[in-house]
Amino acid sequence: MKREGQFAAKQSDSLPSLLNSYGEFHGWVHDKRVLGGLTFLIIGDPKGLYQVVARGDLAKDAAKINRQSYVLIKGTVRESKSNVSKYEVEAQEISVLNQADDLLPLDPASKTKSELTTRIFNRPLDLRDPSEREIFQMRAKTLSIIRGYLSNRGFIEVDTPKIIATASEGGAELFKVDYFGREAYLAQSPQLFKEELVLGLGKVFEIAHYFRAEKSNTVKHLSEFMSVDVEQAMATKESVMKLLEGLIKAIHGGLMRSGFNVSKLQGQFPVYTYSEIASAIGVKFGEDLGSDELNEFGKGKGYYFIVDWPLSLKPFYTMPKEGGLSESFDLMYEGLELASGGQRIHQYDLLVKRLKESGLNPESFAEHTKVYRWGMPPHAGWGLGLDRLMMVLSGRNNIREVVLYPRDAKHI
Amino acid sequence: MKREGQFAAKQSDSLPSLLNSYGEFHGWVHDKRVLGGLTFLIIGDPKGLYQVVARGDLAKDAAKINRQSYVLIKGTVRESKSNVSKYEVEAQEISVLNQADDLLPLDPASKTKSELTTRIFNRPLDLRDPSEREIFQMRAKTLSIIRGYLSNRGFIEVDTPKIIATASEGGAELFKVDYFGREAYLAQSPQLFKEELVLGLGKVFEIAHYFRAEKSNTVKHLSEFMSVDVEQAMATKESVMKLLEGLIKAIHGGLMRSGFNVSKLQGQFPVYTYSEIASAIGVKFGEDLGSDELNEFGKGKGYYFIVDWPLSLKPFYTMPKEGGLSESFDLMYEGLELASGGQRIHQYDLLVKRLKESGLNPESFAEHTKVYRWGMPPHAGWGLGLDRLMMVLSGRNNIREVVLYPRDAKHI
Numbered sequence: 147m148k149r150e151g152q153f154a155a156k157q158s159d160s161l162p163s164l165l166n167s168y169g170e171f172h173g174w175v176h177d178k179r180v181l182g183g184l185t186f187l188i189i190g191d192p193k194g195l196y197q198v199v200a201r202g203d204l205a206k207d208a209a210k211i212n213r214q215s216y217v218l219i220k221g222t223v224r225e226s227k228s229n230v231s232k233y234e235v236e237a238q239e240i241s242v243l244n245q246a247d248d249l250l251p252l253d254p255a256s257k258t259k260s261e262l263t264t265r266i267f268n269r270p271l272d273l274r275d276p277s278e279r280e281i282f283q284m285r286a287k288t289l290s291i292i293r294g295y296l297s298n299r300g301f302i303e304v305d306t307p308k309i310i311a312t313a314s315e316g317g318a319e320l321f322k323v324d325y326f327g328r329e330a331y332l333a334q335s336p337q338l339f340k341e342e343l344v345l346g347l348g349k350v351f352e353i354a355h356y357f358r359a360e361k362s363n364t365v366k367h368l369s370e371f372m373s374v375d376v377e378q379a380m381a382t383k384e385s386v387m388k389l390l391e392g393l394i395k396a397i398h399g400g401l402m403r404s405g406f407n408v409s410k411l412q413g414q415f416p417v418y419t420y421s422e423i424a425s426a427i428g429v430k431f432g433e434d435l436g437s438d439e440l441n442e443f444g445k446g447k448g449y450y451f452i453v454d455w456p457l458s459l460k461p462f463y464t465m466p467k468e469g470g471l472s473e474s475f476d477l478m479y480e481g482l483e484l485a486s487g488g489q490r491i492h493q494y495d496l497l498v499k500r501l502k503e504s505g506l507n508p509e510s511f512a513e514h515t516k517v518y519r520w521g522m523p524p525h526a527g528w529g530l531g532l533d534r535l536m537m538v539l540s541g542r543n544n545i546r547e548v549v550l551y552p553r554d555a556k557h558i
Numbered sequence: 559m560k561r562e563g564q565f566a567a568k569q570s571d572s573l574p575s576l577l578n579s580y581g582e583f584h585g586w587v588h589d590k591r592v593l594g595g596l597t598f599l600i601i602g603d604p605k606g607l608y609q610v611v612a613r614g615d616l617a618k619d620a621a622k623i624n625r626q627s628y629v630l631i632k633g634t635v636r637e638s639k640s641n642v643s644k645y646e647v648e649a650q651e652i653s654v655l656n657q658a659d660d661l662l663p664l665d666p667a668s669k670t671k672s673e674l675t676t677r678i679f680n681r682p683l684d685l686r687d688p689s690e691r692e693i694f695q696m697r698a699k700t701l702s703i704i705r706g707y708l709s710n711r712g713f714i715e716v717d718t719p720k721i722i723a724t725a726s727e728g729g730a731e732l733f734k735v736d737y738f739g740r741e742a743y744l745a746q747s748p749q750l751f752k753e754e755l756v757l758g759l760g761k762v763f764e765i766a767h768y769f770r771a772e773k774s775n776t777v778k779h780l781s782e783f784m785s786v787d788v789e790q791a792m793a794t795k796e797s798v799m800k801l802l803e804g805l806i807k808a809i810h811g812g813l814m815r816s817g818f819n820v821s822k823l824q825g826q827f828p829v830y831t832y833s834e835i836a837s838a839i840g841v842k843f844g845e846d847l848g849s850d851e852l853n854e855f856g857k858g859k860g861y862y863f864i865v866d867w868p869l870s871l872k873p874f875y876t877m878p879k880e881g882g883l884s885e886s887f888d889l890m891y892e893g894l895e896l897a898s899g900g901q902r903i904h905q906y907d908l909l910v911k912r913l914k915e916s917g918l919n920p921e922s923f924a925e926h927t928k929v930y931r932w933g934m935p936p937h938a939g940w941g942l943g944l945d946r947l948m949m950v951l952s953g954r955n956n957i958r959e960v961v962l963y964p965r966d967a968k969h970i
Contacts, residue, residue: 346685
């Protein structure tokens with residue numbers, strides 16, 4: 147049956163094992179060259195590129211196939227002298243499964259990249275550019291390394307609601323949802339849920355999309371983003387910093403072993419206190435560290451931690467430390483904040499006190515705080531922005547480069 | 559330092575290796591018995607239960623600790639004659655890290671379960687009941703098996719937006735979001751995105767929460783649910799059915815090997831046509847198969863497929879088949895629909911025609927349909943409801959039992 151043959155076709159990674167044999171291959175026409183009586187098709191698929199040679203009448207037919215069309219090729223595999231691939235296919239038959247338009251919004255084979263906006267609006271086509279596709283292959287591999295690392299350490303993956311009744315960290319930039327006539331919100335983080343779950347599950351993690359109605363149009367903010375969240379019973383700020391540093395190193399190592407071009411990390415991440423940095427960049431105690439100043443301070447520093455933040459700069463659930471400080475940390479890469487975490491309050495009375503001091507109404511949080519009366523263990527954790535980490539790993543400077551369909555105040 | 563000692567404490571799974579040695583352990587007081595001059599604490603943690611014996615003054619102090627309080631125990635491990643655990647701890651010191659309230663909304667140690675509503679409203683405490691916790695450990699393991707199975711077969715994990723501008727499958731039950739003053743929606747599925755991504759990534763999957771404004775209050779619907787979505791270039795309905803059947807079998811096998819109590823599946827899943835079932839249960843061609851009738855028909859059948867659905871009952875992107883039928887399938891377990899899928903339309907003209915025939919405006923879908931002019935390969939895929947699968951695997955009859963914080967029209 148023709149149909150079965152069609153769907154049994156193979157991809158570029160099968161070429162070596164089919165050397166000097168007949169094979170059937172599928173892919174898209176990445177590029178095309180007509181030379182004398184020959185047509186050379188450069189075929190692309192998610193694994194790579196290879197050359198197909200067509201002669202005679204077949205060369206004439208092949209010359210008519212538009213770039214990016216999806217094709218099925220039957221022929222013999224042989225070694226290639228081209229600079230495209232080690233192996234090529236001498237075509238006996240070429241079927242066009244879906245002809246692409248003659249004019250396309252961008253050319254994935256071009257060495258000159260289209261503008262970012264054009265690429266994002268036409269993302270599926272942009273993914274036929276191997277250097278763009280690689281970012282999302284790297285993203286998938288990174289997620290897989292993260293899950294393996296945390297599962298091996300006894301963390302259990304959970305999934306908590308994205309539609310919530312109250313603001314989890316108190317107000318600020320929530321998207322409203324019409325929930326059967328009632329007002330609800332989209333979750334900004336799984337913070338309160340993951341802390342609650344420590345009560346019975348001990349060590350949890352969640353990887354999911356969260357939502358922030360950020361109006362600011364920057365290269366490092368999106369209104370829908372992916373976060374890696376960890377929470378652990380009987381952990382300290384120090385132990386979860388160690389866990390996070392180990393994870394980042396495992397990601398670099400794992401990506402390298404998978405052939406991605408990332409740097410090898412050596413030595414421990416440096417730790418700076420908030421006060422050290424604040425005085426270095428001329429910021430008064432209690433004021434936030436500005437983005438420009440952190441860019442300046444972080445230059446050439448790679449990954450590093452900032453600890454001992456003023457309690458007033460951190461959310462209500464953060465464990466206080468003497469001197470107006472908190473048991474919290476940020477993980478930075480140069481000037482970019484990647485993760486935030488620390489030890490949390492586990493005592494009911496202190497939690498209610500801190501809610502009040504943060505200007506929040508404890509009654510609105512009663513369904514959450516009640517859990518702290520059931521024997522909540524001391525616990526610590528962090529949230530890591532996956533999209534920002536992918537910026538670092540891929541070396542791209544705009545968060546929109548590493549998200550398939552980025553959402554910001556302008557675009558949906 | 560006291561602090562370091564506290565956080566170096568161990569859990570029940572370390573007991574065997576510490577036999578006849580001193581150890582420090584943390585956990586909650588699952589149960590408590592005072593007998594003569596002795597106090598027996600049954601300590602719980604995510605790995606299990608064990609007995610702690612306190613004597614003399616320590617027994618008096620231990621007797622005052624409320625159930626569910628979080629404690630740190632120092633003592634010697636020895637073999638136990640109790641029916642709780644093989645090993646127990648002869649306590650030398652017991653510190654209460656967080657005293658629980660005297661009165662709790664439910665007792666996780668009780669053999670009589672509280673009502674489901676009570677358990678859900680107090681889910682973190684309910685997870686201290688080992689039989690409830692096990693469901694979510696099984697859920698995490700199931701997710702891990704799914705990711706391994708698909709990754710091993712070359713599928714790449716993607717994440718697509720949950721905030722969308724247009725209704726993905728045409729109207730019906732969408733939650734509205736106020737997106738910077740514009741109207742947007744919460745995604746019901748990643749259907750259109752995953753099809754678009756096949757263009758450059760070939761084989762993709764996504765596991766995420768989706769949203770449906772279901773007003774119906776049933777034991778198998780939630781307004782926020784988790785879906786496992788797969789889409790594959792150059793696949794047929796038959797090949798993705800085989801992929802799905804293999805996945806279900808891999809899940810049963812993997813869970814069994816991890817010690818979960820699930821059945822071993824044997825033989826191939828039976829395949830019924832829509833028409834066979836429709837005539838068996840007395841439904842006219844073109845009408846949907848009712849829930850009660852499917853419950854009756856599916857009784858004792860385990861997993862099975864239904865194929866050859868009328869095209870009119872399937873979404874616009876479904877590939878038509880002769881005789882008013884479609885290249886689609888549902889995977890059922892008894893009367894419960896678990897998954898839906900099939901071959902999709904990959905031809906632009908046919909897709910636009912089917913949009914019109916389905917009463918949808920092709921212009922609203924222009925940003926989606928344009929992708930089909932760029933050389934879209936033939937493709938097929940499916941969506942699997944994870945929560946429903948967990949009902950089957952755990953043997954629970956209400957979807958709320960297998961979701962940590964279930965969302966329905968009444969509860970948020």
